[in-house]
Amino acid sequence: MGAALAAIALATLTPAAHASPATLPAIFPAPATMTLGDGTVTLGRAVTLIVAPGTEPETATLVRDLLTKAGVTDITTARRLPAALDRQTIVIGPDSAALVREALSRSNASREEAREGYTLTSLASGSGGLITLAGHDADGLFHAAQSFRQLLTRETIPALTIRDHPAMPIRGTIEGFYGKPWSMTDRTNHLDFLGRMKANTYVYSPKDDPFARDKWRDPYPAATLNALGTLAARARANHVDFVYAISPGPSICFSDPADEQALLRKFAALRGIGVHSFYVALDDIEYQKWNCEADKAAFGPSGAQAAGVAQSKLLNAVQADLLKQDPASRPLIMVPTEYYDAKESPYKAALRANLNPRIVVQWTGTDVVPPAISVPDAKAATKAFGRKTLLWDNYPVNDYASSAGRLLLAPYAKREAGLSSELTGILSNPMNQEAPSRVAVTGVLAFGWNDKGYDPTRTWHYAARELAGGEPNATAALLELFDAEHLAPTFGSQPWQDQAPRLKALLDHVREALANGDAEERRAALAELRAKADALAAAPDTIRAGVVDPGFAEQAAPWLEAMQLWGRALQQTATGLEAADRGHPATRYFADAKRIAAAAAAVPTIPGATRFGGPVKLADGVLDTFIAEAPGLIAVTARP
Template sequence: MMRRTAMIGACSPLVAGLLMLSTNPVAAQPVTRPALFPEPVSIELKRGAITLDDAVVLVEAPGVDRATTELVRQILTTAGVTTITTARQVPAIPDRVHILLGSGDSAIVRAALTRGGTTLDPHAEGYTIAATATGRGGLITLAGHDADGLFHAVQTFRQLAKRTAIPAMVVQDHPAMPIRGTIEGFYGAPWTMADRRKHLDFLATVKANTYVYSPKDDPYARDRWRDAYPAATLSALGTLAATARRNHVDFVYAISPGPSVCFSDPADATALERKFDALRSIGITSFYVALDDIEYTKWNCERDRTTFGASGAEAAGIAQSRLLNTVQADLIAKNPASRPLIMVPTEYYDAKESPYKAALRKHLDPRIVVQWTGTDVVPPAISVPDAKAATKAFGRKTLLWDNYPVNDYAQTTGRLLMAPYARREAGLSGELTGILSNPMNQEAPSRVAVTGVAAFAWNDTAYDAARTWHAAARELAGGDDRATAALLTFFDTQHIAPTFGSQPWQEQAPLLKALLDRVREAIADGDAAARRDAIADLAMRADAIAGAPDVIRSGTVDPGFAEQSRPWLDAMQLWGRALQLTAAGLDAAATGSTAAPRYFAEARRIAAQAAAVQTIKGATRFDGAIRIADGVLDRFVADAPTLIAVDGPAPQR
């Protein structure tokens, strides 16, 4: 303090005053750019900030839907606002915080945006947020290009309202891809209706706009596709459709008639239309015909052979096009404003030219949306040239069916896939109509990757995989720092992303492996201080791994996540204990203690218990042993007794 005072004394009065102001503990905090996910197209910071006090005034322009207004009220209540009053106009200089909701066709919204020095984002689903501080008050304008855009603006406001103060700012934002979301298209146990409702609520928070109902094990959507749904199931689907509408998510119903359909039989086309009519009666207006995972080397009926000739790729493309075109025409006839039919072709897994793709390109109604999984069923990467090749092959921009993080194939047995969404090239928005993620049988754990999919589809050029991964953890953790760290520790043990081949496209446990490699190197180098520090770091990481499951189960993290991850958390805790004992064994060996062999033996015993933990029976397509950082953690526990020579019985492998 003496030195600071002396320096001030040597300066001019103006400089001295500025220095005193800059060190004043009550001086205003700097305005900082908020972290928002998905990353908005544009954020411009202004001077000042707005604090949400106990009382806020809500101004609602004409035409705002009730669900959007109610969401704003929920956000304000969660932020600690106790009194929400309403007004019809915004004062010239608000003495309290005013929040204005509306779309760009409202005069009051346009005037507020002008006051904020901005204009409305002009894109579909676009929005503008203008926050202006005015002394003790402020005006936050949430303006949507349309109803969907306004809802997205509110979702951004939800993130802003978690801050102590909302910076004065202008956000201009809109999606890069028109279709963003998930397709429940996996084999094995479908999600429950409760899980689907939670998923639709989640999709809203990441600005996704599409959910496709396509569980392979729904008999009324595949094996018994011609049969009507039982009344109770139909009612439950209607409830889901209503939840989707409230969340501004398009609920798309998919049917899979391929295993038994007769393409040329008018009765089967009528059966499809009848099925869609029943679903339309409960509020579902978007439809999908799935023709994946079927044979086109044989017909299902003699009539198709007579109509289309010998079975084969080209004939299948022609036959499928005829049926789909009929269904598309029926949709338009019944509702001219209906969304286009979506289909997934039998050749969905590459962009190579073929007679089948040529037939679709020539005969399929150009309005029909075609899905494509990339360069393989589970592609290790997708580039812009890959997508361009698909556009050429199918004669239209495709809708990417990304088979990540789905875990219904043999290579995923015992795994949750929770690495960041990565290795999809920025710029794909120019060549795709959108991306739908095929998630896991476990709904809540799927949100980790789906958060990345939605963020990439919203703004692929600014997408940051690692930061979005961390944001997904924080959201699941309810904003709690300790729970966020525990989740990230868990995610690292489930980082591997397999393909249908032997080589994964994302490596296993990269953070843990880096630490274990440093431990090996420090021990091998022979420096006592480095070895001691490395073993201490190992012990800390072991404590984090062993303790993470209890933190995740403590109640801060979404309970559905903890329940659906239960055997993985059980196994992780055991592996963490095995690593704790391994670290103790290495420390004992490094100090010449004869206790080292006992520590290593107990570590092996607990590791064997951990390796024996099984998946929840029937929860996924393939049951089996749970895998936790396999190839990394298990290998280190096995190798550790050989890293430092110890007295006592020879280590057993």
């Protein structure tokens, strides 16, 4: 009887079985809310696009370009919604526009009230449909377009409603590392990436820009200033705030009006090329002695507390001038000399008592490179600095000794959900290698957008797909590399993320299978080892093939070279273990593996690319250990 009822049920469902089911899409960063409706929308070749009054022309152009890339060849325009949705209709605009509100009402959706918020809704209606992109402000509409871009990668768009806004007001990156700065091309590409990820802040603060640090009083050469102006314009196009940072701490005389005026002149020159947000960096300086005798007369004997008072005086004057020049300007940002913990101190007390409360203070967490950051940690920083801080997260930066030879490609993790309640935002300090930095920075930005809905692993996979242009083989190859470069060091002896966890799990499985002595289990484990070795050896060519961002392959070149060699060494190791398991001689295979492994371990990083060079480290402590131990895992007994 049960089987008969099941057959009837299946027969009833058969006509619908040919239709693609509506599935909840994955959008990154994860939206605040996303709910499925009934049915799906297929764009096809023709759509009607309705651009509501108040829409930025650039955003309208972006949506047109996205539709064209998705295969839409016929885009007609209209000024009002059709009475019947007999074709695909797309409405974009601010949610204050009557036309957009009408579209939202038809879709039974409400507008998002938060800053940078948006509502994106799709309604299936017979042979037609209605897709509405409603921004609470211009930024929100731009963010809606970025979510639409991701939906357009699907064959069909499910009927759904997304209501979304960021959890943290400030989200982005600070180019604040030592060593070779990014090129202008790197920065342009990075600003485009930030726009796609709904970030809103980029801080220009390369430590090796002499005109921002050692020669901070001197004006920029005209060509450099023009280049920075071009970057600022690119940032605006991506709805990213370009923040210029200056580092006068090593030489400034806080009480000298001439130095204060030199700093303001520098900012005025940047304002002249379209930069309207500014930052004073006072990190990594000596603050226990004055740079001039005048400061001793003005603030008393040198020391941490006096430094806090002197810095506050300067910063308050700068903040006052910024408001004078532009009453709508964003708050000044500063990074203090004590930036790496939340312990009470005379310096922090002086800042707390004297620094204008409008000024944003950056903080790197419980250490320079913290292994974790909790909500209580951030609460302690709020108390210590007298305001919610802007997190400067030193991940995935690789300009310190214990990161030498590494790309840091692990997912962004061990930052507690709920930090948005105690932070004004989060900025990632990336690597000298811009394109590889996007792997971890994607996680930082997704966390800043929605810390409570953030999933490290899924976001990590999304970063791979984006770099691979959605191509499955390149995505898989990138994930092999990401795992082999998973280790994340700190300033201490213990890393805060382990090396090659997936590879290690497989190699441990092989060890266990060989130790247990079951022949079938051994053969199966060795087959898995062979497949992994082949994947590691093949991944670099797949990555280099041009599917991924060319900058990634170029900047990761030594690591790809080393990966291919390590993969070949593991192939020889697998061959040796397979031969030994069959009772055949294996010595030459293990010798070849040792030779290739030595070559892999000697591959150098790109000279001058990072502050600390040296040989490439890839799956170190995992892959090299296994290859070295492999000859002792099976004793070869010659068979008659």
